[in-house]
Amino acid sequence: MECKINPNRRFLRKEKLPHFFCSGCGCGQVLNYFTQALDALGMETTNLVTIGGVGCTARIPVYLLSDTLHGVHGRTLAWATGIKLMQPETPIVIFAGDGDLASIGGNHLIHAARRNLDVKVIMVNNMNFAMTGGQVAPTTPEGMRTMTTPYGNAEPSFDVCELAMAAGATHVERWTTSRPVQCVNAIKRAMKHKGFSLIEIISQCPTHFGRYALKTGDPHALIEWIHSHTYTEGQEGTHTPEELSHLIKCAEFRREERPVYAGTTRPVAGGVK
Amino acid sequence: MPIVKATQKHVDTGVHFMLGNYALVEGAISAGCNFFGGYPITPANEISERMAQRLPEVGGQFLQGEDELCSIYACAGASLAGAKAMTATASAGFNYMQEGLGYCYAIEAPVVVADVQRCRGENYASQADVMQMRFGASGDYEAIVVCPSSVQELYDYTIWAFNLAEEFRNPVIIMSETTIALMRERLDIPAAEKLDLFNRVYTKKRPDEYLPFAAPEFGCPEAAPLAKGYKTIYSLNPHDEEGRIDWDPVVFDKLYKRITGKILENRKRICRTEQFFMDDADCAIVTYGSEVRPSLEAAHMAREKGVKLGVLKLCNVWPVPQEQIAEAAKQVRRVFTVEMNIGKYAAEIERVVNGRCPVTRVTKNVGLVHTPEEIFRAVVEGTK
Numbered sequence: 001m002e003c004k005i006n007p008n009r010r011f012l013r014k015e016k017l018p019h020f021f022c023s024g025c026g027c028g029q030v031l032n033y034f035t036q037a038l039d040a041l042g043m044e045t046t047n048l049v050t051i052g053g054v055g056c057t058a059r060i061p062v063y064l065l066s067d068t069l070h071g072v073h074g075r076t077l078a079w080a081t082g083i084k085l086m087q088p089e090t091p092i093v094i095f096a097g098d099g100d101l102a103s104i105g106g107n108h109l110i111h112a113a114r115r116n117l118d119v120k121v122i123m124v125n126n127m128n129f130a131m132t133g134g135q136v137a138p139t140t141p142e143g144m145r146t147m148t149t150p151y152g153n154a155e156p157s158f159d160v161c162e163l164a165m166a167a168g169a170t171h172v173e174r175w176t177t178s179r180p181v182q183c184v185n186a187i188k189r190a191m192k193h194k195g196f197s198l199i200e201i202i203s204q205c206p207t208h209f210g211r212y213a214l215k216t217g218d219p220h221a222l223i224e225w226i227h228s229h230t231y232t233e234g235q236e237g238t239h240t241p242e243e244l245s246h247l248i249k250c251a252e253f254r255r256e257e258r259p260v261y262a263g264t265t266r267p268v269a270g271g272v273k
Numbered sequence: 274m275p276i277v278k279a280t281q282k283h284v285d286t287g288v289h290f291m292l293g294n295y296a297l298v299e300g301a302i303s304a305g306c307n308f309f310g311g312y313p314i315t316p317a318n319e320i321s322e323r324m325a326q327r328l329p330e331v332g333g334q335f336l337q338g339e340d341e342l343c344s345i346y347a348c349a350g351a352s353l354a355g356a357k358a359m360t361a362t363a364s365a366g367f368n369y370m371q372e373g374l375g376y377c378y379a380i381e382a383p384v385v386v387a388d389v390q391r392c393r394g395e396n397y398a399s400q401a402d403v404m405q406m407r408f409g410a411s412g413d414y415e416a417i418v419v420c421p422s423s424v425q426e427l428y429d430y431t432i433w434a435f436n437l438a439e440e441f442r443n444p445v446i447i448m449s450e451t452t453i454a455l456m457r458e459r460l461d462i463p464a465a466e467k468l469d470l471f472n473r474v475y476t477k478k479r480p481d482e483y484l485p486f487a488a489p490e491f492g493c494p495e496a497a498p499l500a501k502g503y504k505t506i507y508s509l510n511p512h513d514e515e516g517r518i519d520w521d522p523v524v525f526d527k528l529y530k531r532i533t534g535k536i537l538e539n540r541k542r543i544c545r546t547e548q549f550f551m552d553d554a555d556c557a558i559v560t561y562g563s564e565v566r567p568s569l570e571a572a573h574m575a576r577e578k579g580v581k582l583g584v585l586k587l588c589n590v591w592p593v594p595q596e597q598i599a600e601a602a603k604q605v606r607r608v609f610t611v612e613m614n615i616g617k618y619a620a621e622i623e624r625v626v627n628g629r630c631p632v633t634r635v636t637k638n639v640g641l642v643h644t645p646e647e648i649f650r651a652v653v654e655g656t657k
Contacts, residue, residue: 047502048500068506075343078373081346082351085308
């Protein structure tokens with residue numbers, strides 16, 4: 001029988017496969033969505049810089065045939081700032097988990113958004129620290145059980161999209177692994193956007209968040225859970241306002257133009273005040 | 274050849290009366306520094322301020338990061354993108370930068386870091402970070418740390434630091450101190466043609482032939498430009514010659530022996546010392562940084578009293594100039610270590626002296642440089 005190979009494998013480091021993500025993990029889907037977006041745009045990985053910090057999501061760029069920075073927790077945007085100032089034309093894509101971007105890297109996130117640094121951030125939000133064994137994250141919903149919240153999470157959780165928009169991000173979207181077409185389209189818009197893009201993709205973690213918080217390690221059940229706890233604009237009419245207040249909205253929240261950060265060589269508009 | 278002459282446009286040739294922090298900036302600009310990322314901290318602020326003014330003049334980029342971590346990682350990113358990158362901080366800020374330094378050591382990114390040492394939270398003189406300069410970050414690596422003792426040396430050693438960073442693809446730390454950083458004195462900046470600069474070696478190989486971390490056993494790999502198809506993974510994790518993350522013990526062993534070996538095995542090429550009154554000395558001070566000048570003064574006082582005191586000045590503390598220290602120890606009856614901390618580098622000197630002669634520690638950490646009289650009295654006491 002003829003064996004068909006996914007044509008998007010050409011973007012991947014063959015010696016790295018099979019990947020190390022747990023079965024049922026959403027990181028593989030996000031990698032897939034990203035290569036689909038590149039393919040649709042006719043882009044290549046070889047002139048990209050991709051960046052991962054530490055965590056499961058941070059491993060995504062290691063599979064891509066690109067120049068890749070990897071291995072320090074939370075500093076993805078700081079690296080990108082230095083690269084972008086020296087090579088403004090080089091596209092930079094960051095893959096960060098919710099812990100990487102919103103917890104340890106939170107300060108870099110708000111300042112990169114404020115500067116409108118021209119980078120694309122794909123945040124895979126699995127609502128916990130997965131690689132370290134399922135500890136609570138700033139994105140863990142209130143009340144949920146994790147390895148470090150055995151009595152339930154006593155803290156409110158972050159809406160990272162709201163945070164990024166408040167800080168000045170010019171392109172912000174949120175989708176879920178259960179909405180592949182929307183994810184691919186969002187990544188395509190990000191790759192074409194001039195400025196700071198944050199694409200949040202809510203993702204299932206069968207190994208930790210699923211088992212501890214949702215009492216199931218079944219990826220299918222977890223994708224169902226994510227899908228039923230989120231809604232798109234088209235689905236708003238199918239819920240009562242009371243129901244909507246407990247659900248997470250998925251949408252293209254913002255896409256607008258603003259001068260991108262170019263460092264000190266750009267003359268300040270209107271001169272020095 | 275990777276060695277080129279400095280660009281006259283970058284070199285403010287002439288005689289100046291300059292602040293130490295400014296001299297360091299001029300040294301960096303002369304060396305071709307074109308990226309600076311920093312975060313405000315006293316007493317290093319004049320470095321950022323002058324960089325913000327000077328770098329746009331020479332086509333460079335200045336960044337005030339949101340914190341020290343952003344600053345050091347932006348330097349790492351800029352360095353991979355081809356910049357001669359630098360950051361500056363002071364003791365408390367240097368703590369934060371260890372994380373980024375650890376990454377730069379592991380992926381062999383040349384960066385220069387100036388640590389203007391201060392006492393806990395205040396601008397008093399100190400050399401208390403001398404061990405942190407070497408082993409501040411986790412993991413195995415070797416640091417290169419140069420220690421200027423005057424405004425002139427802040428200029429000269431900064432150029433030296435950039436050259437070492439580029440040659441060995443390693444972070445280099447300029448161990449500055451409040452004392453010299455906030456001092457104004459004469460600075461002679463030579464013509465650009467007198468300044469040799471080392472620019473890192475870029476590969477001539479095509480991307481499909483290139484192995485990003487292939488190097489001689491104790492050597493440094495060739496660099497590749499970023500985002501030009503060389504497809505390199507720059508990971509903190511152990512990696513093989515192809516840059517692949519690999520925890521195989523053989524890969525681990527080879528990588529860390531090379532990263533440390535490229536510094537230690539080239540120690541003789543890196544280390545510099547200067548000798549004063551050592552020809553006929555029968556006792557010697559071994560010292561570094563701003564303790565050099567009162568030590569020299571003490572040697573003058575000792576000579577007037579008939580005590581044959583010499584001074585061995587260490588221009589860099591890491592890697593340890595072992596040969597020069599051992600040679601001095603063979604010649605004299607006693608070695609005095611003079612430093613502004615509770616006695617940290619003294620242990621390293623004692624290790625190298627290795628019983629050839631007794632070692633007396635002359636240490637002080639009260640926010641003040643030793644006076645020549647204090648050192649002289651300690652020497653008289655020690656040689657009784």
